Amino acid sequence: MSRSHLRTVRDHIRWAVSQFHREGLFFGHGTENAWDDARQLVLGALHLPWEVADAYLDCRLEEDEIEHLRDLLRRRIEERIPTAYLVGEAMFCGLPFLVDERVLVPRSPIAELIAEQFQPWLPKQPARILDLCTGSGCIGIACAYAFEQAEVVLADISFEALEVANQNIERHGLEERVYTVQGDGYDGLPGQRFDLIVSNPPYVDAEDFAGMPAEYQHEPALGLACGDDGLDLVRRLLAQAADHLSEHGVLVIEVGNSQVHVEALYPEVDFTWLDFEQGGHGVFLLAASQCREHQALFKTRLRP
Template sequence: MIEKRESPVHELLSIRDYLRWATSRFNSEGLFFGHGTDNAWDEAVQLIMLSLHLPWDSPPDLLNARLTSDERRHLVHVIERRINERIPAPYITGTAWFAGLAFHVDNRVLVPRSPLAETIAQEFQPWLASYPHRILDLCTGSGCIGIACAHTFTDAEVVLSDISADAIEVAQSNIERHHLEDQVRAVESDLFAGLQGEVFDLIVSNPPYVNAEDLASMPAEFQAEPALALGSGADGLDFTRRLLSEARQHLSDNGLLVVEVGNSWPALEATFPGVPFTWLEFEQGGHGIFVLTAEQLDLHRAELA
């Protein structure tokens, strides 16, 4: 018989009380952190402050504020959900942050976490040869990468593309959230099938790239995300191979292709040993993102076909 845990609602009164309690529970229950945080305290801050509709960086004195009974019950509920269901905190709060911007997320899309945020802030320098007037965010999910690009390149037209109709709905909601309807549009497309005849100066993609072995062993929190956006065959490169064979047709002569393949980067280099992938380095952590110019794609067309 499973012992029912007594609710702490009558003992925990302040925001600080709940932050401490949640942190202890998260540590004792062995949760995995990898969707915007990397430790129990930061996870508790994200979950609790957003659940209370408060900024995560609120003044420290606010943490001593006492909560209403309804607020206390709600916090116990969301903390227990995080523990029992093993779902990422942003799916509970409905909000994730990327490149300093807030995005709506739910289980139709991945939780934003790409190190590409750092590259976008640097305007893709020194690899981007000229201002990108047309940008494609391929496999857009929530739309976070493309929308961050739109904030950085304010005169650019940005297209968000995804094979998932559900993801396109989420991306469209984020276009509207950031009031970018005149600059950004969302298109349902399997790779370039729905973008025939369109050419871009910058193509950025965070496609599915997890290999079968890694996918099977991922923590439960990742299993809550859409499998379509994670797995890509035995070596994680099914989609990326297609992308590399077709990208040049949709890239301008001075264009740049930027693709995230994560832990599948050794398999990619082994598959295309003659292709001069440039692997980006990140001050804030991350790996497995390459850039190729249109010229490089031309020079290695036969190998990539």
């Protein structure tokens, strides 16, 4: 990277795009192409907002800023570290979240459901919401913005992930109605019921996990892989859902490419598979009545 030619913000974004293409980087952690990834990295490293005025792009950088960018761009290319980890922040539902390698990078299509307040499936405003397998807390915290009167519980098995989630709760000033619970699945929530349970659990099957791009190796495996068919945890979440939903509650779970395994495992169940205008797939919805109706079936499909 030549000191004499790369001087402005725009220079560094352009150079990064070219290098990202040349090196064959993967884009799937909040961005979908080299331009957005480069822009996120350069602007984030310089503490500039995504919607920065165009005039800023032609500002010349100080030498220490150029050195900092040089290091981050090198790490993105050579080590395949996702950009969100390099800048320590990711956007979800238009909100900023602190992220590092203790949690997955936020990218769930569930963001679109939150923006629409889960309509038309929620019969009324939820009083209690559970974000199960919360990671950074992005889904639950975004739900707290969407439903301003709701109490929101962020649950995860990982103490390290919950440290990040608690930082995000504090960052967004939601300590009075959003809190974390540690536990495996519903284990930390005995007797508790919710009007809305949302979960983006680990669901990657063994075949997909083995073939994932290098960028995913920086994310916690605990948040990605979950057995041969990816459903080891999803089986348990379904089997116990009826015990934690209110009478007219709703369950939403993302399973991505493991949708085919869900449909094969539970052919008797009429899952509602949701469509997304902004991309994404493999998210199903069940009403509490369906969870109660099929609870015995769900329990028979648990792994021994």
